[in-house]
Amino acid sequence: MFEKHKSSKQEPQAPQPQQDSFPASASAPVSSGKSAVIGPGIHINGDISGDENLIVEGRVDGKILLDSHQVEVGQSGRVNADITAKVIKIAGEVRGDISGTEKVIISRSGNVHGNIVAPRMTLEDGAIFKGSIDMDPGEPVRAKPVAPAKKTSEKVAEKPKVVAPDSPKESKSYSLNGG
C-alpha cells in the first residue's frame, strides 16, 4: 500500500511534487531517511501510525498519527482526518484538526478546514484556512515597542485625525486576556 523510498535516492516512479507542492528540500525527513508515500491513486480508509515520514498525494479518511515525524500533504492530497505529527506541511486539502508539535505550514495551494495547534505556524499567501489556530511560541514575548510612524516608500495613508467619541467617557484602564 505504501511506497517507501529513500529521500536521497528518489525512485523514478515516485509521485513528483507538482508546481505548487513544496520544494524537494522542504520534504526532507525529520528524523529518519525514509518517507512513505501514498500515491495519487490510493485511497486509505482507516488510521495511520508509524515511525517514518509520510507524504500523502492520494486520499486518506481516518487519523494520521506520526508523533515524531513529518507529514506532508501534497497538492493532490485529500485528507479527511485529524493529523498529529512533528512537522505538518499542507499543499493539498485537509478537513480535520491538526496538531504539529514543532510547526505547521500551509502552502499557497493548501486548503484547510479545521483547528490547528502548533507552537509555530506559517500560512503562505493564497492559502485558504477556516478554523482556529492555537499558537504558543514558548517563552513569553513582550510586545515589540511600537516604532514611531515614519514615511516609507510604501503607500501609507495620511496621518488620521483624532475625533472624540459621541459620548466622551472617563479614561479607562484595560488589560486583555484576563477575562
Add this chain to the structure above:
Amino acid sequence: MGSTSVASSMAHTQQTLLLPTLVKQIKPDRRLSVLEIGPALPETIKFFSQFKCRLHFAAMYTDPVLQMQLGECTEAELAEKISESFGFPKDTRFDICLFWDFLNYLDDKALRAFNTAIAPFLHKSTRAHAFTVRTLNTSFSNQQYGIEQAHMFSVRPRPGKQARTTPHTQAILVNLLSNFDIDQGMLLPDGRLEILMTASL
C-alpha cells in the same frame, strides 16, 4: 499569476494609531483569544505568532448569512444562523475582536442579530477594532485587512464582488451594537472612522 497573487501584489499598508493601544495591553504570559472576521492572512498569523494565543477566523464576508439579511428572516433567525456559522466552542471568550469594516456590510437587523450572536463569546474586558463612518455618504472599498505590525495594517483588494454596504455612523452603531461602547475614534482621510470599542457587559 493567480488572482490571489495579483491581489497580494496590489496590497498596500495603512497606518493605525489605535491598534498599538490594544497590543500594549496584551499580557504576554497569558493566552490571548482573538476573533478575526475575515480570511486568514499570512501577516496576521505572523504578527500574532509572537504571542501565546488562539486565533479564530470567521470568514463572514463570504458567509451566506450576509445574503440572508436581505431576505425575510427575522432578527432571531438571523442571530441563530450567525451563531451556527461562528461554530466557536462554548467556552470561548474573546479578548480581541477584529471586525475591520464588516459591520458596514450588515443592515440594522443583521447588526442587532450579530450583536446577539457574539454576546456569549465576550467578557467584560473584550476589546474590538472596527471601521465605521463619520457621514453616511462615505463609501467602502472592497478590501481585506491584515496586521503587518502593531501600527501598520496591510490592505488588499478582496477577491470577488463586493457585497452591499450599509454604513453606520458612530451614534447609530452604538445603539445597534449594544454589547460594545466606543472608546476611541480616529478620522481617516477617506472619511472612515477607525474605532476601538470595549464590551459593555
